[in-house]
Amino acid sequence: MSLDYVKFSGGFEKFMPKEYRDMVEHGPFGKKISVSQMGSFKEILEEHPMCAGCAMTLFIRLAIIAFPNPEDTITVGTAGCGRLAISQAAIPFVYGNYGDQNGVASGLSRGLRLRFGDKPKDVVVMAGDGGTADIGFQQVLHSWFRKERFTTIMLDNEVYGNTGGQESGMTNRGAVLKMAPLGKKFEKMDMLQMAKVAGCAYVATVVPNNPRRVESVIKKAVLIAREVGSTYIQAYTSCNIEYAIPTDKVMEDAKTVENDRYQFTEYVSEEAKQYLTERYGYKDYLPKAAAPAAAIPTKA
Amino acid sequence: MYLVANINVEICASKSCKLCTQYCPEANTIQYSETMGTDKGYKYGTAYIAVDRCKGCALCVWVCDTMAKNNAIKMIMIDQLPMAAVTDNIRYEEKTTVAVLSNPMIVIGN
Ligand SMILES: Cc1ncc(C[n+]2csc(CCOP(=O)(O)OP(=O)(O)O)c2C)c(N)n1
Ligand code: SF4
Ligand code: SF4
Ligand code: SF4
Numbered sequence: 001m002s003l004d005y006v007k008f009s010g011g012f013e014k015f016m017p018k019e020y021r022d023m024v025e026h027g028p029f030g031k032k033i034s035v036s037q038m039g040s041f042k043e044i045l046e047e048h049p050m051c052a053g054c055a056m057t058l059f060i061r062l063a064i065i066a067f068p069n070p071e072d073t074i075t076v077g078t079a080g081c082g083r084l085a086i087s088q089a090a091i092p093f094v095y096g097n098y099g100d101q102n103g104v105a106s107g108l109s110r111g112l113r114l115r116f117g118d119k120p121k122d123v124v125v126m127a128g129d130g131g132t133a134d135i136g137f138q139q140v141l142h143s144w145f146r147k148e149r150f151t152t153i154m155l156d157n158e159v160y161g162n163t164g165g166q167e168s169g170m171t172n173r174g175a176v177l178k179m180a181p182l183g184k185k186f187e188k189m190d191m192l193q194m195a196k197v198a199g200c201a202y203v204a205t206v207v208p209n210n211p212r213r214v215e216s217v218i219k220k221a222v223l224i225a226r227e228v229g230s231t232y233i234q235a236y237t238s239c240n241i242e243y244a245i246p247t248d249k250v251m252e253d254a255k256t257v258e259n260d261r262y263q264f265t266e267y268v269s270e271e272a273k274q275y276l277t278e279r280y281g282y283k284d285y286l287p288k289a290a291a292p293a294a295a296i297p298t299k300a
Numbered sequence: 301m302y303l304v305a306n307i308n309v310e311i312c313a314s315k316s317c318k319l320c321t322q323y324c325p326e327a328n329t330i331q332y333s334e335t336m337g338t339d340k341g342y343k344y345g346t347a348y349i350a351v352d353r354c355k356g357c358a359l360c361v362w363v364c365d366t367m368a369k370n371n372a373i374k375m376i377m378i379d380q381l382p383m384a385a386v387t388d389n390i391r392y393e394e395k396t397t398v399a400v401l402s403n404p405m406i407v408i409g410n
Contacts, residue, residue, distance in 0.1 A: 057325035061325065251363060
């Protein structure tokens with residue numbers, strides 16, 4: 001894992017496909033890129049079989065662009081739609097059994113620290129709501145309680161999309177789905193609160209209709225996980241197939257859901273604020289400048 | 301045949317907000333070119349579609365109509381597009397891309 005792994009071995013360049021050559025020569029490896037430059041550099045995500053117009057696809061695309069050091073990142077995924085795209089990026093991707101992603105990532109991030117010491121190697125888990133809140137729940141919670149230093153991203157489409165529409169713990173109460181015809185009987189799980197109780201250093205919700213915000217949230221979560229502790233992002237990434245959203249209305253739906261149950265929230269622990277400020281020059285958490293003396297009302 | 305997105309250079313180049321490039325779910329599909337606009341005498345560059353990668357969702361049409369309020373993108377049957385950009389004919393430069401347009405039916409059909 002380093003810049004070298006994408007380079008061509010001597011003499012092989014002319015045999016590589018155009019997409020690969022473009023990626024080596026004009027991709028984001030070793031550079032600082034941002035979503036505002038999208039459309040003018042070669043992205044490392046390639047073609048994949050996720051559905052047309054899927055918001056999860058857009059989110060994954062933005063997330064990969066936001067990784068602070070893509071050449072030093074490993075993604076971990078599990079069964080579910082997201083892996084179909086995450087595995088098609090020029091970033092090592094680890095895929096285990098359904099639900100074991102946070103267990104795998106715990107071992108991986110510890111192993112990388114033993115092997116590479118202080119040199120940051122980022123581990124990012126991206127898994128569906130079923131993979132995170134149902135099947136992988138135990139391992140997710142344990143990795144958080146143990147303060148394992150990697151980022152967990154829930155791709156929350158509020159359904160088991162890949163298997164045709166079963167309800168998950170993250171489905172809203174009352175939602176009727178193909179494989180939940182009577183409607184869901186329980187509330188949506190509050191994974192954000194659980195992440196805070198379990199001691200995550202950073203917890204945020206985000207919706208892909210704000211690409212700059214997705215970028216900022218991912219960067220912070222990955223940087224904090226390098227040293228401070230576990231970080232968790234919960235992203236609303238609608239399933240247009242199971243919720244019958246016309247593809248040209250996917251962003252309209254994202255806006256409606258953002259206003260309804262997915263307002264932007266961000267929790268940053270005090271330790272994480274200090275770390276971002278001192279290590280990475282973030283200005284947001286500096287103490288507010290004291291009000292000028294003249295502005296303080298004094299008794300006559 | 302199937303629909304793909306098509307950007308009207310004249311309408312896009314008057315605004316050139318790059319919003320659609322950030323919202324297309326597919327990577328490397330809506331590209332941006334300075335020259336495609338400025339070569340034609342417009343002040344700005346323009347976004348354009350690598351039609352071989354477009355999945356026809358029309359999400360970008362909503363973004364351009366509703367968010368950018370510029371109505372530059374329309375869905376067109378791929379065999380009705382006279383000339384279009386395809387991945388093989390796109391070149392990356394420092395801060396822009398350059399596309400040599402071709403008949404997509406011939407290039408993709410190969
Ligand atoms: C142990 C195990 N049980 C069941 C499955 C079948 N399976 C594959 S994907 C999936 C559901 C995925 O739902 P979610 O995690 O919410 O992701 P989404 O597809 O919605 O993105 C299931 C049940 C499996 N692969 N492994
Ligand atoms: S089934 Fe749903 S979540 Fe899965 S790729 Fe299709 S639209 Fe996206
Ligand atoms: S959203 Fe419309 S105006 Fe803006 S760059 Fe795209 S096509 Fe051009
Ligand atoms: S129609 Fe969909 S896939 Fe095609 S360019 Fe527009 S947003 Fe991208």
